[in-house]
Amino acid sequence: MLPVIRFLFKLILCVLLALTVGFGYLAAQSGDPFYTVYEWISPARFQQYDKLIAAVAARHRLDPMLVKAVVWRESRFDPEKYGTAGERGLMQVSQKAANEWAHENRIDNFR
Known part of the structure; x- marks a missing residue:
């Protein structure tokens, strides 16, 4: 045996x-x-923003895989992440960059 x-x-x-x-x-x-x-x-964590990424990428004529790569690199898919210089969100955008983007795109109710 x-x-x-x-x-x-x-x-x-x-x-x-x-x-x-x-x-x-x-x-x-x-x-x-x-x-x-x-x-x-953890496949669910990596797919939870796919629809949002696809919609935003299509709206701005970007490759969704590029947007997803930036999100992965910047925040690891953590929407609550704060950077050391005040960057926030999935793509770790600074307040200044977000305000400039809102101004260029004529978005009045941006907060």
Whole structure:
């Protein structure tokens, strides 16, 4: 009985090692391995703003993947994040930049 248990243990260990190497390879082949791994771990967090990002990107004729990349880089999809220089939100926009954008786009009720 002991050789069977030893064999199963080695088999399970080999399968786990192969899976780890395979997932590591796939993550390394992506543009951002950390993003890929985090997305595998928590897919809902990485997809919760997709509709908003797509709408904003379409409105401003931008690639939605570019907008999503900026959001990931700046805030890691945390809408409550505050930067060290007062930047806020998903894209970490400063108050000055937001006011300039609102003025250029003639948005009167911007706060």
